[in-house]
Amino acid sequence: GNSVTQMEGPVTLSEEAFLTINCTYTATGYPSLFWYVQYPGEGLQLLLKATKADDKGSNKGFEATYRKETTSFHLEKGSVQVSDSAVYFCALRKGDYKLSFGAGTTVTVRA
Amino acid sequence: AAGVIQSPRHLIKEKRETATLKCYPIPRHDTVYWYQQGPGQDPQFLISFYEKMQSDKGSIPDRFSAQQFSDYHSELNMSSLELGDSALYFCASSRGGAGDTQYFGPGTRLTVL
Numbered sequence: 502g503n504s505v506t507q508m509e510g511p512v513t514l515s516e517e518a519f520l521t522i523n524c525t526y527t528a529t530g531y532p533s534l535f536w537y538v539q540y541p542g543e544g545l546q547l548l549l550k551a552t553k554a555d556d557k558g559s560n561k562g563f564e565a566t567y568r569k570e571t572t573s574f575h576l577e578k579g580s581v582q583v584s585d586s587a588v589y590f591c592a593l594r595k596g597d598y599k600l601s602f603g604a605g606t607t608v609t610v611r612a
Numbered sequence: 613a614a615g616v617i618q619s620p621r622h623l624i625k626e627k628r629e630t631a632t633l634k635c636y637p638i639p640r641h642d643t644v645y646w647y648q649q650g651p652g653q654d655p656q657f658l659i660s661f662y663e664k665m666q667s668d669k670g671s672i673p674d675r676f677s678a679q680q681f682s683d684y685h686s687e688l689n690m691s692s693l694e695l696g697d698s699a700l701y702f703c704a705s706s707r708g709g710a711g712d713t714q715y716f717g718p719g720t721r722l723t724v725l
Contacts, residue, residue, distance in 0.1 A: 537716070544702060545655070545716040590654060598645065598668035599657035600704075600714060 503528040507591045507603030514581055514610050522576040522606045524565075524591035532595035534558075534567055534574040539588045539605075548576075548589070581610045614638055616705050616717030624723045625693050633688040633720045637705030643667065644686040645704040645714055646678060655702055661686060690722075698724045 508523040526532065536548040536558070549558030554569035563578045574591060591603040617636040625631050637644050643662045647655040657670035661680035672678075675693075680686045690697060700719045706712040 535713075544718040545704075547713060547715065550713060594714075598643070598660045598662070599670055600645075600647075600655075601657075602654040604654050 503532060503593055503595050503601050505591050505593055505601055505603035508606055509604070511607040511609060514608070516582060516610055516612055517580045518610075520576070520578045520581045520585070520608065522589055522591070522608070524574045524576065524603060526572050526574065526591075526593050528572075528593055528595045530595065531569070532593040534565070535592040535594070535600065536563070536565055536574070536576050537590045537592060537602075539590065541587070545590065581608075583610045583612050586610045616703055616715055618701075618703050618717040618720050620720060621718065622721050622723075624725065626725055627693055627695065629693050629724075631690045631693060631722060633690070633701055633703075633722070635686045635688070635703030635705075635717060637684050637686070637703075638707075638715055641705035641707045641715075642684060643706045643708070643712070644680055644684065645706075646672075646686070646688050647702040647704065647716075649700040649702060649719070651699070658688070693724045695724050698722060 504527045506525050533552045535550045537545040538548045549560045551558040551567035557566045565576045588605045590605045592600045619634045645660040646658040649655040658672040660668045664680045678688045702719045704714040704716045706714045
């Protein structure tokens, strides 16, 4: 079946550091890929998405590129801020309706 | 912009009681999804509805049922509650069925004592 494997956390960074969260997937064909972010005490917010190979999703300084050859969708941000502290979920959808999520990566950014 | 509305935001129940969670999708969205997120866990898909018909089913216990109404809002009914049902329940909505992006509500935190 479809599944997502996400880099384990927690990740602790200093402000202005570079952030990478690895995400790989298992699915047949070409799933749609997503990054969702969950701030403390809040719901899930869509951060970015990509629906076909080599697509790059970007939002709020975050980027992720859909790599079919490595079945990956790694999330990156060049300079993090304290406000980026949250839990980040990689997710995929292939064919059917449901999203399949990774385990989530907790990111803490210190001033 | 209008978002997905869930009510109540917090709910406390005793074991063996029933609970009803409500979800109001973004206007013009015709598809609703329910997810359950246990403490420190990733969200797990429960069930979805497209145009008032069940479209997909995940790991939803038989004690739970759900439906989508003519105004597209959805309700998740949970009976014989167990301690393990304590979780954050998310509703998400999209337009056009499986092909569109899902937008999540703030969630209902259910605590079963």
